Amino acid sequence: MLKNEILKILESDARTTPEAISRMTGGSLDEITRIIKGAEADRTIVRYKTVVNWEKVSNERVEAIIEVKVTPQRDTGFDAIARRVYNFPEARTVYLMSGTYDLAVLVTGKTMHQVADFVSQKLSQIDGVQGTTTHFMLKRYKEDGEVLAGTEQINRQQVVL
Structure with a gap:
């Protein structure tokens, strides 16, 4: 406890x-x-982390969530493909998911083109990868329980009728 x-x-x-x-x-x-x-x-605590609102620092960072449809491998299921994916430095987070796609991969790059190149030249080339869908993150509102945006107060004049 x-x-x-x-x-x-x-x-x-x-x-x-x-x-x-x-x-x-x-x-x-x-x-x-x-x-x-x-x-x-025993790796219950894997790492200590700081949540950074990168929009306050610079715009030289692009994040995307890549959904990946894979064919499970004999004897290893999804683990062997997931291992190949999470060993790429561009892949910050990799999850096995239920639903239409099998893996969700959070990718970070300097440009949208760099992320697209990662998907087409590295991720899509892995044996067993059937398809991918890329979702570029346009704005982060909340991460790891911390609100990053939307906390600014809106200052409008009061309208009296």
């Missing part, structure tokens, strides 16, 4: 110190530290 509490706290804010987690949960500092180190060692 304490481990789940710790994981939820760190997922919400990876910068939370073990001392703060100890105060929040009532667990001892030694126990909190031991649980965190164990979770890091």
Whole structure:
């Protein structure tokens, strides 16, 4: 139970110190530290992450979600193809999905052309890939639970009738 509490706290804010987690949960500092180190060692905690609103920094980044239809491989199912896909540096995230397409791949590039080249020259060339559909992300509103856009206040004059 304490481990789940710790994981939820760190997922919400990876910068939370073990001392703060100890105060929040009532667990001892030694126990909190031991649980965190164990979770890091067994890869329950894979990485600490910062969510960046890249639109505030630059526009030199294009993101797309690529849906991929594949033929499952004998003995490995979707895993062998997914492994080939997630080893490409352009593929930031790869999911096995239910529905019409089998894999969802989040891709990042500098231009739309670069992303399209990745799809046509790398992704589509993998044996077992039957087809792809590319969805370019035009605006991010929320990521990992954090609202990125739409929080600006609209200042309109009040109309009185």
